[in-house]
Amino acid sequence: MSKPQGLLTIEQLRDAVQQQTIETIIVAFTDHYGRLVGKRFDAEYFVNDVFESGTHGCNYLLTTDMAMEPVPGYSFANWELGYGDFHLVPDLSTLRIAAWLDRTAMVICDVKNEKTHEYVDIAPRSILRAQLxxxxxxxxxxxxxxxxxxxxxxxxxxxxxxxxxxxxxxxxxxxxxxxxxxxxxxxxxxxxxxxxxxxxxxxxxxxxxxxxxxxxxxxxxxxxxxxxxxxxxxxxxxxxxxxxxxxxxxxxxxxxxxxxxxxxxxxxxxxxxxxxxxxxxxxxxxxxxxxxxxxxxxxxxxxxxxxxxxxxxxxxxxxxxxxxxxxxxxxxxxxxxxxxxxxxxxxxxxxxxxxxxxxxxxxxxxxxxxxxxxxxxxxxxxxxxxxxxxxxxxxxxxxxxxxxxxxxxxxxxxxxxxxxxxxxxxxxxxxxxxxxxxxxxxxxxxxxxxxxxxxxx
CATH class of the missing domain: 3.30.590.10 (Glutamine synthetase/guanido kinase, catalytic domain)
Structure with missing residues (x-):
């Protein structure tokens, strides 16, 4: 199948950033409910410092309820472990224009362990990857x-x-x-x-x-x-x-x-x-x-x-x-x-x-x-x-x-x-x-x- 309209290579993104047609990058993954959560980055900062190294997010995002309240009882992340970070690694095959937003692109991340760099096994996208x-x-x-x-x-x-x-x-x-x-x-x-x-x-x-x-x-x-x-x-x-x-x-x-x-x-x-x-x-x-x-x-x-x-x-x-x-x-x-x-x-x-x-x-x-x-x-x-x-x-x-x-x-x-x-x-x-x-x-x-x-x- 041919590449769909709206998907970007990192080179195309660099050009768009230089031409100021893209100014913001949404870097996101889904929580258990399927909601996108993550951060917005300045586009120039993203292409210079983030797309290769990734970014971080609090690991409580995979242990909260719908109201974003931390829920006790998880072994993955809890108060005792201090709710540290996991590594959000952009999957550049998902880099796309978010056409409904002004001068914005989006990329979906895999969630990985900060130390081992392995996929976090409980993350929804990781679960599908494992079955694939x-x-x-x-x-x-x-x-x-x-x-x-x-x-x-x-x-x-x-x-x-x-x-x-x-x-x-x-x-x-x-x-x-x-x-x-x-x-x-x-x-x-x-x-x-x-x-x-x-x-x-x-x-x-x-x-x-x-x-x-x-x-x-x-x-x-x-x-x-x-x-x-x-x-x-x-x-x-x-x-x-x-x-x-x-x-x-x-x-x-x-x-x-x-x-x-x-x-x-x-x-x-x-x-x-x-x-x-x-x-x-x-x-x-x-x-x-x-x-x-x-x-x-x-x-x-x-x-x-x-x-x-x-x-x-x-x-x-x-x-x-x-x-x-x-x-x-x-x-x-x-x-x-x-x-x-x-x-x-x-x-x-x-x-x-x-x-x-x-x-x-x-x-x-x-x-x-x-x-x-x-x-x-x-x-x-x-x-x-x-x-x-x-x-x-x-x-x-x-x-x-x-x-x-x-x-x-x-x-x-x-x-x-x-x-x-x-x-x-x-x-x-x-x-x-x-x-x-x-x-x-x-x-x-x-x-x-x-x-x-x-x-x-």
Whole structure:
């Protein structure tokens, strides 16, 4: 694939800095939630002193909660160890113009140990890198399809209103409606344009099934680059909304009576320019290879073990409702949107679409989970269940996805597969992270409780 518009070499960046068309460099990585965190550098200082040596960040960034409070109980970083630094090493293959910002470029970093210069194993991008290394016999292509809700309220207004009575940009279900999409074209056209100019090639955008819900799809790429595209996409859309006085949310389930927002992941393995999923074995309407079949078998078998990486928040699990376009049971089918694993394409385009992750997932973790599960299937020749034909929502006999974060944490924390695949240290770290999120919810009082119990109890 050709190099996308908007990506920069260091020489091109030097020229842009000299011509003063780039003045600021964002140097960033994602925390566990998938949020970009990091620093802004003077561009001249970056090209002279930072791009080779990197920079530093406080290691508490991989142990905080969403409110940036240091959380005790981590062995990686804590008060006893003094919350030191880790090394942020720019991956220059990710150097790009941040076209939605004035005279700004961005680079995504790997997180490394200050002393050993090894990848920090608990960092999300490191976790995906580790799984890619295990799958080094293949080139792994992926695409993530993100959905989001748009509101005419600014982020500050939404916060001041406690996120109640927000005004969605649409007032009827606009799935595929061109007219309703035209009304939000100021936002979505800007998103398509800025993403394309920032090294994230765009394919389409469209209205979705919820009021004010949309989807914008970007071109597939190798799986690590796709993770980078995903986080740039989210950052871009949030900052466009901020500039317009609007707001956008990637919550998996914004409201109980609205459709959830998903992150459908398409994946395929390639060798020597050929799709390794393509083959002669007939599986219902699909012809695929042994690699395809075993990869699919591993994905389905280990979904419960890695569910926390697909559905990382309390809210994630509110999305799994029968008849809601979100998958609720573990099965596969061909071009069937009721399936957790929807197989699409034929021949060179044959791929697996995992429909389980929500829009709130960290892409590096979700991609790592899917790749690791599939490769375990290939390694151990795990057969998938028989293709299911029909409405999977109505198939009560099929196993369900975990329905709460607490259930998913328990499976993950005890999973031999997760411990062997990601390492016991990673499982311990993320178990503590997700249990902290669960505990925060358990101690909160919700609107639902007030509505239900204030007068009637």
């Amino acid at each position: 290394e295990k799958a080094s016999d293949y080139t792994v292509f992926a695409a993530s399809e993100l959905e989001y809700y748009l509101f005419e309220n600014s982020f500050r207004e939404a916060h001041n209103q406690a996120y109640h009575n927000l005004k969605p940009v649409g007032w009827y279900i606009e799935d595929y409606h061109i007219l309703q999409g035209t009304r939000t074209e100021a936002f979505n056209a800007a998103a398509r344009r800025y993403l394309k100019q920032s090294g994230v090639p765009v394919e389409t955008s469209k209205g979705e099934w919820g009021l004010g819900q949309h989807e914008l799809n970007v071109r597939y790429s190798d799986i690590l680059d796709m993770g980078d595209r995903h986080v740039v996409y989210k950052q871009c859309l949030k900052e466009i909304a901020e500039a317009m006085g609007w707001s956008v949310t990637f919550m998996a389930k914004f409201a109980a009576d609205r459709a959830g927002s998903s992150c459908h992941i398409h994946i395929s393995l390639w060798q020597e320019g050929q799709n390794a999923f393509d083959g002669d074995t007939q599986l219902g309407p699909v012809k695929g290879s042994d690699v395809f079949r075993w990869f699919l078998g591993g994905c389905i078998k280990y979904t419960p073990d890695v569910m926390v990486f697909y559905a990382p928040t309390i809210n994630s699990y509110k999305r799994y409702v029968d008849g809601s376009w979100a998958p609720t049971r573990l099965a596969w089918s061909y071009d069937n949107r009721t399936a957790g694993y929807r197989v699409v394409g034929q021949g060179k385009s044959l791929r697996i679409e995992c429909r389980i992750p929500g829009a709130d997932c960290n892409p590096y973790l979700a991609f790592a989970a899917l790749l690791a599960s599939g490769m375990e299937g290939v390694k151990n020749k795990i057969e998938p269940p028989a293709l299911f034909d029909g409405d999977i929502y109505a198939a009560a006999h099929l196993p369900r996805v975990p329905y709460t974060l607490a259930e998913a944490i328990d499976i993950f924390s005890h999973s031999p597969f997760a411990k062997e695949t990601f390492g016991e240290r990673v499982v311990e770290h993320y178990t503590h992270f997700y249990r902290t999120e669960q505990a925060a919810f358990n101690s909160s009082v919700t609107d639902w409780e007030r509505k239900r119990y204030f007068e009637q109890i």
